[in-house]
Amino acid sequence: MSVVQKTGPSSKWYLPGIVVGLGITIRHLFQNLMNPKKMPTINYPEEKYEYGPRFKGNHVLTVKKDGSLRCTACMLCATNCPAQCITIVASEHNDPTVEKFPINYEIDMLRCVFCGFCEEACPVDAIRMGPEWQTPGLNGSQFNYDIERLAYRSNLKGGVLSIVDDDERHKSGI
Ligand code: SF4
Numbered sequence: 001m002s003v004v005q006k007t008g009p010s011s012k013w014y015l016p017g018i019v020v021g022l023g024i025t026i027r028h029l030f031q032n033l034m035n036p037k038k039m040p041t042i043n044y045p046e047e048k049y050e051y052g053p054r055f056k057g058n059h060v061l062t063v064k065k066d067g068s069l070r071c072t073a074c075m076l077c078a079t080n081c082p083a084q085c086i087t088i089v090a091s092e093h094n095d096p097t098v099e100k101f102p103i104n105y106e107i108d109m110l111r112c113v114f115c116g117f118c119e120e121a122c123p124v125d126a127i128r129m130g131p132e133w134q135t136p137g138l139n140g141s142q143f144n145y146d147i148e149r150l151a152y153r154s155n156l157k158g159g160v161l162s163i164v165d166d167d168e169r170h171k172s173g174i
C-alpha cells in the first residue's frame, strides 16, 4: 500500500537541499584530497586489490611431479557443476598404473559462477580455484579455458603441484 503525503508550499523549495548536498560532496572531496590513503576506493588498474588465499578466482588444473595432469577424468567436477560449464573428454593411458586421463578439459568461464563446487568435488586435488581474477578477452572464444591455459599458463611457472601423491592415492584407494 502506498501512502500519498500531502505537501505544503514549503516543500517546493528544493534549493536548500541541493546546497546541503553540495556541501557534503565538497567536504568529502577536501577530506579525500588531504588524506588520499583513507579513501575507500583504489586507483585501478594502477592499484590492484589483493584478495585472501581462500578467494575463489580462476581455476588451475594441478600437475604431478612429472608435470603431467593430476586429473583422472572421473567427471565428478563436471557432474557437480551447477552451470554445466565443464567439458571433459577422457582417454585410456598407455601407463597401466594410470587409469584414465583427460585429452580435453575445458571450462566455459562465461558460464562459470565461481561457486567452487568443482574444487570441492575433486577427490585428488586436481582442480583448484586461485586468487587470479582478471580475465580480459576480446571475444567469447578466449573465455573457453583449455588444458594449456588451465594447467600451464605462464604465470603458473610450469604448473601447480597437487598435494595428493600417487603412492598415497593408491594406498587410500582413490
Ligand atoms: S566454480 Fe562452479 S560453476 Fe564454475 S566450473 Fe566450478 S562448479 Fe562449475
Ligand code: SF4
Pocket: 070, 071, 072, 073, 074, 075, 076, 077, 078, 088, 121, 122, 123, 124, 125, 126, 127
Ligand atoms: S573431479 Fe578432479 S579428477 Fe575428476 S575430472 Fe574433475 S578435476 Fe579431474
